[in-house]
Amino acid sequence: MPILEVNHINKSFGSTKVLNDISFSLERGKALAIIGSSGSGKTTLLRCLNFLETPNAGQIVVNGETLFDAADHSSKSDAEIRKRRLHFGMVFQSFNLFPQYTALENVMLASLLLAKERPDYKQNKREIHEQIEHHAIELLSQMSLEGRMSHYPHQLSGGQQQRVAIARALALQPDILCFDEPTSALDPELTGEVLKVIRSLAEQHTTMIIVTHEMAFARDVADHVLFMDGGVIVEQGTPTELFENTQNERTRAFLSRFSQNS
Amino acid sequence: MSASVTFSSVTVTLFEGLVTTAQLFFLTLVFALPIGLLLSFGAMNRWQPFRMLRGTKFASGRFGCALSELRPISLVVKTVVWIIRGTPLMLQIIAIFFGPRLLWGFDLIDRFPSALLTFVINYACYFSEIFRGGIQSVPVGQQEAGLVLGMTKGQIFFKVTLLQVIKRVIPPMGNEFINLVKDTALARTISVYEVLWMGESFIKSAGLMWPLFYTAVFYLAFNGILVLLFGWLEKKLDYFRA
Ligand SMILES: Nc1ncnc2c1ncn2[C@@H]1O[C@H](COP(=O)(O)OP(=O)(O)OP(=O)(O)O)[C@@H](O)[C@H]1O
Ligand SMILES: [Mg+2]
Numbered sequence: 001m002p003i004l005e006v007n008h009i010n011k012s013f014g015s016t017k018v019l020n021d022i023s024f025s026l027e028r029g030k031a032l033a034i035i036g037s038s039g040s041g042k043t044t045l046l047r048c049l050n051f052l053e054t055p056n057a058g059q060i061v062v063n064g065e066t067l068f069d070a071a072d073h074s075s076k077s078d079a080e081i082r083k084r085r086l087h088f089g090m091v092f093q094s095f096n097l098f099p100q101y102t103a104l105e106n107v108m109l110a111s112l113l114l115a116k117e118r119p120d121y122k123q124n125k126r127e128i129h130e131q132i133e134h135h136a137i138e139l140l141s142q143m144s145l146e147g148r149m150s151h152y153p154h155q156l157s158g159g160q161q162q163r164v165a166i167a168r169a170l171a172l173q174p175d176i177l178c179f180d181e182p183t184s185a186l187d188p189e190l191t192g193e194v195l196k197v198i199r200s201l202a203e204q205h206t207t208m209i210i211v212t213h214e215m216a217f218a219r220d221v222a223d224h225v226l227f228m229d230g231g232v233i234v235e236q237g238t239p240t241e242l243f244e245n246t247q248n249e250r251t252r253a254f255l256s257r258f259s260q261n262s
Numbered sequence: 263m264s265a266s267v268t269f270s271s272v273t274v275t276l277f278e279g280l281v282t283t284a285q286l287f288f289l290t291l292v293f294a295l296p297i298g299l300l301l302s303f304g305a306m307n308r309w310q311p312f313r314m315l316r317g318t319k320f321a322s323g324r325f326g327c328a329l330s331e332l333r334p335i336s337l338v339v340k341t342v343v344w345i346i347r348g349t350p351l352m353l354q355i356i357a358i359f360f361g362p363r364l365l366w367g368f369d370l371i372d373r374f375p376s377a378l379l380t381f382v383i384n385y386a387c388y389f390s391e392i393f394r395g396g397i398q399s400v401p402v403g404q405q406e407a408g409l410v411l412g413m414t415k416g417q418i419f420f421k422v423t424l425l426q427v428i429k430r431v432i433p434p435m436g437n438e439f440i441n442l443v444k445d446t447a448l449a450r451t452i453s454v455y456e457v458l459w460m461g462e463s464f465i466k467s468a469g470l471m472w473p474l475f476y477t478a479v480f481y482l483a484f485n486g487i488l489v490l491l492f493g494w495l496e497k498k499l500d501y502f503r504a
Contacts, residue, residue, distance in 0.1 A: 092407065099503055110408075
């Protein structure tokens with residue numbers, strides 16, 4: 001059974017249709033890359049998965065559980081949506097770290113708030129806090145940020161900030177981690193360190209969806225690639241299928257534009 | 263009478279006035295700051311009760327279309343803020359104190375509470391605009407980052423947004439606080455015995471002008487403390503950029 005099934009998602013803003021009948025599935029432990037030109041709806045798709053946008057039609061199924069069904073009109077409470085969100089993690093193009101917290105605090109904050117809802121929180125406050133801190137330190141070390149834990153975001157380079165953001169997203173152990181162009185806001189010399197981290201996550205079989213303009217990276221790291229254009233999935237397949245045995249004319253045009261640029 | 267007026271007796275009298283001034287100042291803040299925050303939420307409220315009209319035949323007309331877009335809470339708050347900010351504070355002080363007397367022939371509330379009420383309304387409106395600016399200047403990405411981490415709206419506001427808002431509103435708030443110290447002098451129009459009224463009273467009672475000018479020292483000292491306080495706060499929040 002795939003960990004994620006997206007069925008017939010449609011999304012419009014007013015009268016503009018941004019996502020048109022998007023369906024795909026993702027196996028546990030696999031990395032999916034989504035490529036496509038600007039405005040093709042990649043960000044909107046990730047935002048739908050993270051419940052930051054509500055699709056007009058379609059379903060989102062995780063581990064066989066239907067998290068979202070546009071046809072189901074019973075309104076969901078904020079608490080329910082919040083719980084569903086936790087299946088997904090999100091890394092934003094612009095990091096969106098909380099500026100008033102250190103790197104470590106950024107990673108710990110959501111876990112601490114969530115722990116307060118545990119019935120045993122009052123009794124085991126100390127241990128719970130230590131556990132969370134321990135986990136956060138581990139994650140930041142995994143991001144090679146040992147020496148930067150007590151730095152505030154403005155004291156970190158863009159690449160370091162993005163790695164903190166990845167650790168923050170991992171802290172809640174989401175089923176599926178989404179990246180929206182994680183290196184687009186970075187200076188070219190800083191993209192490498194972030195891509196390296198994502199690559200190592202892929203090697204550890206973290207289930208991921210990566211929207212990216214880094215074609216070489218997508219080809220290298222992803223198990224499956226989706227090409228989107230104008231709100232539809234034009235072509236999908238393994239990296240070899242998509243990059244070497246390109247079937248669709250539009251995909252070919254897009255890829256050739258890219259190889260010219262780089 | 264005038265023989266007994268000395269520098270120290272004037273100072274004592276002005277200190278008595280200063281107590282009233284300080285009461286007006288602090289009580290105004292205690293009420294106007296939270297009310298201002300609530301008003302800022304009101305101004306940003308997006309509730310559209312006639313939304314379901316959208317797409318119907320009724321909404322194709324100009325009136326129907328405007329009605330379907332209407333945000334009544336935001337509209338009411340913005341109108342109130344416009345009226346309060348658009349008219350002189352002195353006029354509001356007079357209207358709130360003498361209004362009931364003209365309408366019903368008696369005073370609804372005493373002079374001091376009446377002045378306080380006016381200051382609270384007036385400053386809550388100014389504060390609400392400062393808060394609104396502060397809240398809206400925090401990038402939406404902050405809220406979205408909180409949401410995808412499973413935080414509630416309340417947690418996001420108190421744990422993520424609020425401190426960034428405070429940092430941003432400190433400079434304009436400093437201005438408003440200093441304005442408030444000076445604006446309390448307007449309470450003298452309805453004979454609240456604050457510093458300026460006390461200073462002025464020596465003109466009639468003793469034919470002395472200098473106590474009136476001496477009040478400036480009290481205002482300067484009061485505001486001096488505020489300047490130091492805000493400088494300290496700004497420094498306190500200097501550890502992060504937002
Ligand atoms: N909130 C919104 N309101 C109206 N239109 C929107 C909104 N968000 C996105 N769109 C439109 O939806 C389309 C898809 O946007 P989206 O951001 O998903 O594209 P993208 O593939 O991520 O592009 P890029 O590569 O530039 O990030 C665009 O035409 C955009 O203008
Ligand atoms: Mg995008």
